[in-house]
Amino acid sequence: MSRRGDRLQNKGARGSRRAAVERAGKPAPKPKSGGGGGKRPSRFRQWLKRGVIGAAGLAVLSVIFLVIAVAMAARTIPSYSTLKANQPGQTIVVRARDGREIVELGPSFGDWLDYDEIPETMKNAMVAVEDKRFHSHLGVDPVRLTGAIVEGLTGSRARLGGTSTITQQLARNLFLNNNRTFDRKAREAVLAMALEWKFSKEEILELYLNKVYFGGGAYGIDSASRKFFSHPATELTVGEAAIIAGLVKAPSRYSPTADVQAAVDRAKVVLRLMREQGYISADQAMVDVGAVQLKEQAGQNSVRYFTDWVLPQLDIILPETFEPIEVWTTIDIGMQRAATAAIEANTPGGAQGALVSLDRDGAILALVGGTDYVASNFNRATTAMRQPGSSWKLFVYLAALEAGYTPEDLVVDTPVTIDGWKPRNSNGRNIGETDVRTAFAFSINTVAAQLGNEVGFGTVASMAKRFGITSQISTFPSMVLGSSEVRLIEMTRAFAAISAKGVGVEPYGIAKVTTAGGELLYQHKEPRDRPLVADYVVAGMTDLLQAAVQTGTGRAAQIGRPVAGKTGTTSSNKDGWFIGFSSGVTTGVWMGRDDARAVPGLQGGRAPAQAFAAFMRYAVKDRPVEEFDTTVELPEWQLEPDEEAMFGEPDDYYYIDEQGNLVEPGRREPTPSPFDVESERPRDAPAAASRDFLEEATGGTLPQGQRDPRRPQAPPPVQVVRPQQDE
Structure with a gap:
């Protein structure tokens, strides 16, 4: 029989057997996967199987690598006695501009307490709030780690605690910095597991509680x-x-010396966690934390406002270092004391006061952030955002002067409406026509509004940015009266640029940093001069600022030598400002309440100006008297061509209108011009030469009809035109 017939016979036999099995009520056996008629496994299952095997292998390799890394790290960790002896922290000596020590900041250590000496309550409180699975994990908490990964993927912030365990925090404090990078976190995790490998839980907790920083x-x-x-x-x-x-x-946030209520609220969270985790009873959790007796803090000099502002800058200007350093600052101890006394003596009851004083190069000479550092370490000189009131008009008038106005130009104090906004003067009256100098000196709001509207509110905002205002500025019409909130140090910086003859000023507080051995780590470099406005604008602005102190709202700031400055008062007397300069020292003063409630009688020309004067008398006493340059020399593009200029005394000057009519000084009615408009020569002027001279020079006789040029004739009639009135 042929092969084909054999195959058909075999196929028929298999079909008969399958039919027999089905008749017997049993399912037919499935063909084996390797048979010629079987179905091959799908490609997806093959790749899935390979992926599972690969992932398992990679996990095994990762575990092996992790174990090796932990073991190697454990070998490099110093002994327990060495870690116990090494104390963390960096000592920083802060010096004044004359080298005298202001304050020494750095670690303070109490007695070392062995594990058995530490109260159980203290150990339980720390574990409850920082690492509730401390006694069960191997240095890294898988639950916390998983939650952190999910949080990173979903963007959720449901967890209340951080990802670092007590052991990880100890590893970071002993061996690492606080940079939040993946590399640092990975090393932190490895070191934490190495610590768990090398030391017991009791030893780790003992190290932690004796070394952690509490503020x-x-x-x-x-x-x-x-x-x-x-x-x-x-x-x-x-x-x-x-x-x-x-x-x-x-x-710093929860320190009881800085914010008692914040410390109490945080302690209540700790007590709740201790009760939930079974460390204390419900009755113990109800303890009145607010009744805890805190140590009374001795009064601290207001220089701490300055050090709080300046020392965080070390993280930016210095490479990472843990050795003791000395920070040489720009602060003047005598001026700092005078500033503190001026604020304490002049600030109204229930209000706060702040002061910033800059040298001509931007060096901070004195900085007071409040009336009492112990009661409140909030720095109102560098952090508080308040409305500057009329001191903001500095930028309005700078823009107007740059646009071509001069202090002598006439303006009109009259009621105005700009986009529905109706500014009014503080006295409720209008004086009519006046000059720019008077309008600024007496802080006339309607004039400032008109000038701002004319030059453009965006132009005023740009001018403020140019002079160093980094806070957000609105461009609504009311911005010309100081509705945008700013910091005192920003406004003082802007006025300092006028004192520096229009050159930008950058406030700074650190002159240099050295190691304890004298090695120079940082030196302040003078920035490149950046002229912000032209000389004529600076001269005009100085003129206005000086007038405000001599005859205007800032008279209380007079100190017996030239002073230029500006007052500022916000609505309902919520804020009072005075900022000014003399002999190269620029000082800004602000007063008000932290809750922005009204302070009865507070005006920029009173308490702030008086505090300014009290401080500045001391600040400039050893400096030479400097007269201000207020000569406004306009650029050529603002001057008329001088080819046809008339010379003589100012009272002799005449104005010729477009029709050639003479307008005499003080007269509104024009008079006929003595000039021939077309020939541009005087009508009655004598001839340049006599008739006889001309005949002799030309060798002939002049025509009889030619008149003697020396003999005047009646001028033709001139049309008198009335000049147009200013609108």
């Missing part, structure tokens, strides 16, 4: 306890332990 220079729980509660950590109560444990997350 105010206090490292370790014993130092914190002595700083905040005036007793050693072995005597901590439940409420006190909750306060200390709550500080780790943000020492």
